[in-house]
Amino acid sequence: MSSGRYESSDSNSVGTAITFLLIGIGAGALAALVLAPKTGKQFRRDLKRGYEDAKDTLQDWTEEAKDRARDAKERVRDVAERGATLADELREKVEPLRRAINRG
Numbered sequence: 001m002s003s004g005r006y007e008s009s010d011s012n013s014v015g016t017a018i019t020f021l022l023i024g025i026g027a028g029a030l031a032a033l034v035l036a037p038k039t040g041k042q043f044r045r046d047l048k049r050g051y052e053d054a055k056d057t058l059q060d061w062t063e064e065a066k067d068r069a070r071d072a073k074e075r076v077r078d079v080a081e082r083g084a085t086l087a088d089e090l091r092e093k094v095e096p097l098r099r100a101i102n103r104g
Contacts, residue, residue: 014061025054 029047 014065017061018058021054021057025050
């Protein structure tokens, strides 16, 4: 049964951050028009800069997400390899005991 609480995950956090970024860019553009009127050329230039900054930020976040996913994949692989090694060592230690029990 759901408690009605919102549970966040990394992918939801990134999506939320991107949504708020885009809302912020739009609000900033509107505020720029209302509060500091500029010529159309100046405004388009500033808007383009804001878009480029947002695009760069999104690319940085994408690269960071890829790096984190790659690191997580390596950690999972390391844990799986250690688990397999421990299982092999355990089998080697238990095998003589198993043989002794089967003989007896």
